[in-house]
Amino acid sequence: MARKLFGTDGVRGRANLEPMTADTALRLGMAAGARFVRGDHRHQVVIGKDTRLSGYMIEQALTAGFLSIGMDVLLLGPVPTPAVGYLTRSMRADIGVMISASHNPFHDNGVKFFGPDGFKLSDQIEIEIEQLMANDLGSHRAESRALGRAQRIDDAGGRYIEAVKASLPRGLTFDGLTVALDCANGAAYKVAPRVLAELGARVIPLGVAPDGFNINQECGSTFPEVLAEIVQERGADIGIALDGDADRLVLSSERGEIIDGDQIMATIADIWADEGRLKGGGLVATQMSNLGLERHLQARGLHLERTAVGDRYVLERMREAGYNLGGEQSGHLIMTDVATTGDGLLAALQVLAAVQQAGRPVSEVCRRFRPVPQLLRNVQLAPGTNASRLLGTTPIRAALAAAETRLAGGRLVVRKSGTEPLIRVMAEGDDARLVESVVAELCRTIGQAEPQAAE
Numbered sequence: 001m002a003r004k005l006f007g008t009d010g011v012r013g014r015a016n017l018e019p020m021t022a023d024t025a026l027r028l029g030m031a032a033g034a035r036f037v038r039g040d041h042r043h044q045v046v047i048g049k050d051t052r053l054s055g056y057m058i059e060q061a062l063t064a065g066f067l068s069i070g071m072d073v074l075l076l077g078p079v080p081t082p083a084v085g086y087l088t089r090s091m092r093a094d095i096g097v098m099i100s101a102s103h104n105p106f107h108d109n110g111v112k113f114f115g116p117d118g119f120k121l122s123d124q125i126e127i128e129i130e131q132l133m134a135n136d137l138g139s140h141r142a143e144s145r146a147l148g149r150a151q152r153i154d155d156a157g158g159r160y161i162e163a164v165k166a167s168l169p170r171g172l173t174f175d176g177l178t179v180a181l182d183c184a185n186g187a188a189y190k191v192a193p194r195v196l197a198e199l200g201a202r203v204i205p206l207g208v209a210p211d212g213f214n215i216n217q218e219c220g221s222t223f224p225e226v227l228a229e230i231v232q233e234r235g236a237d238i239g240i241a242l243d244g245d246a247d248r249l250v251l252s253s254e255r256g257e258i259i260d261g262d263q264i265m266a267t268i269a270d271i272w273a274d275e276g277r278l279k280g281g282g283l284v285a286t287q288m289s290n291l292g293l294e295r296h297l298q299a300r301g302l303h304l305e306r307t308a309v310g311d312r313y314v315l316e317r318m319r320e321a322g323y324n325l326g327g328e329q330s331g332h333l334i335m336t337d338v339a340t341t342g343d344g345l346l347a348a349l350q351v352l353a354a355v356q357q358a359g360r361p362v363s364e365v366c367r368r369f370r371p372v373p374q375l376l377r378n379v380q381l382a383p384g385t386n387a388s389r390l391l392g393t394t395p396i397r398a399a400l401a402a403a404e405t406r407l408a409g410g411r412l413v414v415r416k417s418g419t420e421p422l423i424r425v426m427a428e429g430d431d432a433r434l435v436e437s438v439v440a441e442l443c444r445t446i447g448q449a450e451p452q453a454a455e
Contacts, residue, residue, distance in 0.1 A: 005133070006126040008310035008418030012101050012110030015054035020109050022061040029065020029097075031132035032113060034140040035125065036095045037069065043148075046091060048076040048084040048156070049099035050187040050245050053212035054109045058099050062111070063150050070142030071095075072149050076156035078210075080187045080246035081112065082343035083160035089118030089340065090159070100187065100245035103222050104419065106213045118340035119319075120312050157191045164195055164346055167338045174201035174352055180236040180252070182206040182227045184220025188246035192345050201352070204234055216243065221250040221331050221344070228256040238355065238362045242344045247311075248331035249344035251351065253363040261331040262293040266368035268333070268350050269325055273302060277324075277337075284317045284326035286310070287413045288376070291428055296369035310418060311342045372410075373432035375439045379423045379446045387416035387423055390449060399445040403427065403438045410435065414442065 005011055005019055011028065013020040037043055045066050049055040055078075063073045071094070076087065081098045088096030096114035104110075113121045113129075121129075132140075142148070179201045183189040189208040196203050206227065207219040216222055221243040231239040231252045239252030251259035265283055272278035282303035285293065294304040305321070307313040311332040318326045318336055327333040333347035355365050381387060390396065391414065404412050410429025417424055423446055427438045 003123060003126050003130060005130050006123075008312065009102065010098075010110050010112035012104070012108065012419050015052070015107055015109045016057070020054070020058065022057055025058045025061035025111065026065045027133050027137065028111060028129070029062040030069055030137045030140060031065075031129045032095060032097075033066045033069035033071045034132055034137065035129050036116070037071070037140075038094065043071040044074060044091070044093045045071050045095045045097060046074045046076055046084060046087050046093045046153075047097045047099065048079040048081070048087075048187070051078050051185060051189065051210035051212065051215050052099075052101070052106050052109050052244075054106075055099050058109055058111065062097060062099070067148035067150060068141050070146045070148055073151075075150060075152045077152065078187050078190070079156055079160060080191065080343070080345065082247055082339055082341050082346065083156065083191070084112075085114045085118040085120075085340040086160060086163055087156060088114045088116065090163075092116070098245065101419075102245050102247065103184075103216055103220070103243040105217070106215050110419075114340070119315065120341060122316075157194075161191050161195050161198070164343075164349065165199065167346055168199070168349055168353055172353055172356065174199045174356060176200075177238070177352065177356065178202045178204065178234070178236045179352070180204040180206065180227060180231045180234060180239040182219055182221075182239070182241040183208050183246070184216050184242055184244050185210040185214045186216065186220065186242065186244035186246060188242050188345060192242060192246065195345060195349075199349075204230065204236055206230060220244065221248055224250040224252060224258050228252040228258060232256045238352065240344075240348045243331070246344045247342040248328070249333070249348055250331050251348070251362070251366065253366065254361050255363050257363060257367075259362070259366045261327050261329045261333060262290045262371070263366050263368055264331070264333060264347060264351060265289075265325065265327050266293055266296055267354060267366050268335075268347070269297065269302065270300070270368060271354055272325065273300065278302070279325075280318075280321055280323035282323070284314050284321075284323050286314060286328050287415075288426060289329045290374055291372040291411055292369045295372075309415060315341065372428050372430060373435050374426065374428035375435050376424060376426040377439050377443050378417075379425065379443050381421040381423060383421070385421070387421075390446065391416065391423070393449050395445060395449045399442055403442055406434065406438055412438070
């Protein structure tokens with residue numbers, strides 16, 4: 001059975017439209033609660049959120065759903081997604097919830113779930129939650145005396161801060177480093193500056209004044225050029241840009257050069273391999289990671305294992321095969337020795353530690369390979385377009401085959417977005433002009449064929 005409500009990263013959509021309505025959030029809380037009621041102990045759920053206006057509505061609806069099942073609700077307030085994963089496990093909760101649409105604009109929102117082990121739910125459990133929602137949930141309601149209670153946890157951010165700091169070698173500080181930090185007006189706007197300041201860095205804070213509407217608005221990891229300019233203007237040693245829920249990052253060198261997730265993974269992999277800490281003989285990344293990363297690892301006797309796009313699939317493969325490092329080019333970095341999910345702040349600390357210990361600038365420490373020319377473009381789909389049907393039409397299949405032939409030795413990835421009405425077209429190869437031509441032709445063909453795929 002395929003999932004219908006859940007996408008590649010939980011449930012997501014336009015706030016106050018299905019599925020991100022109070023009604024659906026209420027049923028989602030009831031169904032998730034029913035799935036994780038185990039035994040006769042007092043059950044608990046932790047709920048965190050980012051800074052979107054709609055977070056209040058969804059938080060209250062989910063809370064009502066969990067309370068009606070008999071679960072106690074611990075409200076964390078605005079905290080990064082990885083903090084929810086960490087606190088779910090450390091507080092011995094039965095389930096964790098993060099209300100966020102990650103890097104999307106404020107008008108979107110979403111719900112991500114974590115199991116009691118702090119890891120995101122499997123496809124199978126998400127299917128089970130959907131099945132519960134499709135049926136009458138009345139039988140799962142608690143008796144009046146057994147209803148849950150809700151309370152705010154005031155020290156949630158502080159608990160996460162101490163856990164993040166503990167990931168570094170004892171005694172290491174960032175004294176002498178100037179860090180420009182863009183929190184995207186999102187979930188990390190309080191905790192991230194505190195972590196860096198407490199470790200001794202001089203912090204230039206950006207994107208730390210959320211108003212419910214400005215999350216990811218021309219700031220954060222989706223607009224790293226803004227950060228890069230500030231780094232150069234203020235003479236910072238490094239720039240760190242997080243996204244709305246702080247589970248990913250993009251860096252800027254002291255020269256204003258953008259450093260993506262592939263370069264960060266290569267940096268950490270090299271250091272961990274030298275120290276004997278890298279497990280699995282390589283790392284896990286997605287189809288979107290640059291061919292240059294793969295070649296770099298091969299030259300070191302390491303390998304790159306690719307998965308479908310989505311940090312959940314990276315993590316699943318890491319756990320199956322015993323890797324401790326993986327991630328996405330977009331900046332999701334997963335280090336299972338210290339975290340249960342992607343953590344932008346944690347990854348940033350690993351890079352800062354490498355820079356401090358090496359005594360060399362970020363432009364040298366974090367440029368591990370020369371990227372192969374790669375181009376990604378999105379084709380916006382009209383309402384009602386079935387992306388899967390579109391990609392299966394005869395003109396598109398023929399265009400894809402022709403593109404792969406032209407890119408001999410390169411790579412082509414064409415896929416529907418799991419979170420937005422888009423088809424993403426990515427090609428890479430050693431000839432930049434050829435790559436650009438292939439992508440442009442495919443985008444044009446998809447746009448012309450789209451009317452054939454209306455529902």
